[in-house]
Amino acid sequence: MLVEHIERFAAWLAVEKGYSGNTVDGYLRDLREFAKFVGQETAVDAVDAHLLRAFVYQLNARNKASSVARKLSALRTFYRYLVRNRIVRQDPAVAVSMPRQARYMPVFLTVDEVFSLMEAPGRDDAFAARDLAILEILYSTGMRVAELVASNLPDFDFDQGMVRVTGKGNRQRLVPIGRPAVESLLVYLPQREQLTAERVRRGQLPERTAVFLSGRGGRLTARSVERLVGAYALRAGITVRVTPHALRHSFATHLLEMGADLRAVQELLGHASLSTTQRYTHLNMDHLMAVYDRAHPKAHKGK
Numbered sequence: 001m002l003v004e005h006i007e008r009f010a011a012w013l014a015v016e017k018g019y020s021g022n023t024v025d026g027y028l029r030d031l032r033e034f035a036k037f038v039g040q041e042t043a044v045d046a047v048d049a050h051l052l053r054a055f056v057y058q059l060n061a062r063n064k065a066s067s068v069a070r071k072l073s074a075l076r077t078f079y080r081y082l083v084r085n086r087i088v089r090q091d092p093a094v095a096v097s098m099p100r101q102a103r104y105m106p107v108f109l110t111v112d113e114v115f116s117l118m119e120a121p122g123r124d125d126a127f128a129a130r131d132l133a134i135l136e137i138l139y140s141t142g143m144r145v146a147e148l149v150a151s152n153l154p155d156f157d158f159d160q161g162m163v164r165v166t167g168k169g170n171r172q173r174l175v176p177i178g179r180p181a182v183e184s185l186l187v188y189l190p191q192r193e194q195l196t197a198e199r200v201r202r203g204q205l206p207e208r209t210a211v212f213l214s215g216r217g218g219r220l221t222a223r224s225v226e227r228l229v230g231a232y233a234l235r236a237g238i239t240v241r242v243t244p245h246a247l248r249h250s251f252a253t254h255l256l257e258m259g260a261d262l263r264a265v266q267e268l269l270g271h272a273s274l275s276t277t278q279r280y281t282h283l284n285m286d287h288l289m290a291v292y293d294r295a296h297p298k299a300h301k302g303k
Helices: 002-015 021-038 049-060 065-084 111-118 128-141 145-150 179-201 222-235 244-257 262-269 274-295
Strands: 162-166 172-176
Touching (some): 002 021, 021 049, 049 065, 111 244, 128 145, 128 162, 128 222, 145 162, 145 222, 145 244, 172 262, 244 262
């Protein structure tokens, strides 16, 4: 039955591919929705392109193109897995076209906005040292927020100014950390020890490895980081909605503006494909055109 193969596929993603729990859950949600549409008892080899197109058609009526594309991508990955394991002979998903999506424009900050954001944590903030370290490290390394909250003390080499980052699919990469980020982290560490001691005094086991702790001394969550980044951006007077991912985009965009090689930026971001990194090149070209318009004597007619 279809539903049984979906559960086995999810286990394969977790064990063989090393996907995170959140990623596996996302695949399961999308595939279970498809199973509900065609019927839980449907045989896996009874699904054809016509049935897949009918599923996509009804999705289009109540979902954004990006959501439809994600669900169809899950089905394509699922059927490639089935073909590879000789569970089905043919892949019906190859005959179904992806919906056309609006071009995604990454949100990023100017350099001045980044400096304003770093100045936002103040003396009246109980966790100013921790929060500044978070902001500095997000911008200095281009980490994803999930990578940041999963980071552990042994991952950081303060002498070398490097951090070992575990990304999607448990792929690891070494990323340099700028001096301001290292210094802010060193300022925060005594507060981390204090939070750990308070946790022990409450009779709880200490959190020994996590770098960033909550007020209760446990590992900080991605949602908490998202909230604090947004709050400090508002305080800094930044008008766009700022998320941890916006700092990741800023990291990549500013590197390219300063002449960094695209392949190097790909490695630093942990992108499996260069095409994912290339979306930043149009932002870099916009910057170059603006510089050209300001500086070149023949850039404007009449000059």
